[in-house]
Amino acid sequence: MTIAVIDYDAGNTANVLRALNKIGVDAVLTADQAVIQSADGLILPGVGAFPTAMAELEERDLVATIKSAVATGTPLLGICLGMQLLLDASEEHVLTDGLGLIPGICRAIPAGDNLKVPHMGWNRLDVVKSTALTANLQDSAVYFVHSYFTDVAPDYLDVTADYGIKVPAMISHGHVYGAQFHPEKSGDVGLGILAKFKEVVYADSTSN
Template sequence: MIIVIDYGAGNTANVLRALEKLQVKAELSSDKDKILSADGLILPGVGAFPAAMAELERRGLILAIKKAASKGIPLLGICLGMQLLTEKSLEHSETKGLGFIPGVCRKIPPEKGLPVPHMGWNDLILKQATPLTADLPNQSVYFVHSYFTDVPAAYIDVTADYSIEVPAMIHKDNVYGVQFHPEKSGTVGLRLLEKFVSLCKK
C-alpha cells in the first residue's frame, strides 16, 4: 500500500488519480500506524513551507514520517513536499524542515524574461543516475514553484535550467524529491511514479 500523506496540502486528488491510472493500491491518510506500515510514502504539497510544517506538526506527523524513513520505507516528496525534505526554508521566515537532505530552500532569483514563479514545462538534465531517473534525461515536465532547494551537488540527481540550475530531483538513501509535478507531467510523470512504486515493492 502506498500512503499519500494527508496534511491538508493541495493536489492530493491528482496524485491519487495518477496512481489509480497505474493500478496502484494507494490511500490518502494521516493515520500514523498506516504511515509506519506503508510500502511507500508520498508527501505532496502546494503552498507555503511554514504553513505546511506547522500543519504536519499539528497533526503529529513529523515523528511518524521520520520513523518510517528510518525503517527504510521509500519516501517521495513532490513540489513543496520535496522542499520540506531539506533542513530549513527562508520562505517568509526561517522555518525548520524535516531534515532528511542537507540544504536550504531559497527564493528563485528573478531574471528578465524568466518570471517567478517558475511555471510551465522544462527539460530535465541528468546529473546522476538513480532508480527513478531512467528515461528522464531530455524529457519535459511541468513545474510550478517560486522556491528551490539549495542542496549539495552530491544529492542532486536532475536539474532544469531557469535563471539558475534548479534541482528538479534530489535524493538521499531512501528519501527522494521531485520539484516538478509528475501527476501533471503526462506519460513521463506516470513512468516516474511507476518507478517509485517498483522501488517500494523491493
Template sequence: MIIVIDYDAGNTRNVLRALQAIGMDAKLSSDLAEIQQADGLILPGVGAFPLAMAELQQRGLITELKKQVNQGKPLLGVCLGMQLLLEGSEEHTYTQGLGLIPGVCRPIPAQPGSPVPHMGWNQLDIVAEDALTKGVQDEYVYFVHSYYTDVPKDYLRATCEYSMTIPAMISTKNVFGAQFHPEKSGEAGKKILLNFKEYVDATITSN
C-alpha cells in the same frame, strides 16, 4: 499500499488519480497506524513551507515520518513536499524542515524572461542516476514553484534551466524528491511514478 500524506496540501486528488492510473494501491491518510503499515509514502504539497510544517507538526506527523524513513520506508516528496525534506526554508521567515536531506530552500531569482513563480514545462537533465531517474533524460515535466532546493551536489539527481540551474530531483537512500509535479507531467511523470512503484516493490521483496 502507498499512503499519500494528508495535511491539507492541495494537490492530493491529482496525485491519487495518477497513482491509481499506474496500478498503485494508494490512499490519502494522516493516520499514524496506516502510515506505519504502508509500503511507501508520498508527501505532496502546494502552498507555503511554514504553514506546511506547522500542519505536519499539529497532526503529529513529523516524528513519525522521520521514524519510517529511518526504518527504510521509501518516501517521495513532490513540489513543496520535496522542499520539506530539507533542513529548512527561507520562505517568509526561516523555518525548520524535516532534515532528511541537507540543504535550504531559497527564493528563485527573477530575471527578464524568467518570472517568478517558475511555471511551465522544462527539460530534465539527469546529472546522477537513482531509482527514479531511469528513462527520463531530456523529458519535459511541469513545474510551479517560487523556491528552489539548495542542496549539496551529492544529493542532486536532475536539474532544469530557468533563471538559474534548478534542482529538479534529489535523493538519498530511500528518500526521493521531485520539484515538479509528476501527476501533471504526462508520460514522463508517469514513468517517474512507475519507477517509484518498482522501488517500493523491490523494497518489499528485500524485506
C-alpha cells in the same frame, strides 16, 4: 503493497491519487500515524507555503511519524512543496525547520530579466546523476509551479532544469526522493517516474 499519500491539507492529492491509480497502485490518503508507519511506501505531496505546511504536519503529529518511517527504511517521495519539506530548513517568509531528511536549504528563485517567478510551465530535464527514478528522463519535459528551489550539495542532486539557475528538479538521499515538478501533471513522463517509485517500494517490501 501499500503506498500512503500523506494528508495534511496542503497537497494536490486528488490528481496524485488518480495518477497512482493509472499505474495500478491502490494508494491510501491518510493522516493516521499507524497507517503511515506501516505503509510500504510514502508520498508527501504539497502545494503552498513551507511554514504553513510544516505547522500543519506538526499539528497532526506527523513529523516524528514520517521521520520514524524513513528511519526504518520506508521509501519516501516528496512532490513539489513536499520535496522542499524534505530539507533542513526554508527561507520562505521566515526561516523554518524542515524534516531534515536531505541536507539543504530552500531559497527563493532569483528573478531574471526575462524570467518570471513563480517558475511555471514545462521545462526540459537534464540528468546529472543516475538513480532508480531517473532512467530515460534526459531531455524529457515536465510541469513546474514553484517560487523556491532546494539548495543542496551535488551529492544529493539528481536532475536539473534550466531557469536562469540550474533548478534542482529531482534530489535524493538513500531511499528518500524528491521531485520539484508535478509528476501527476506531467503526462506519460510523470507516470513513468511514479511507476519507478512503485518499483522501488515493491523491491523494498519484498526484500524485508
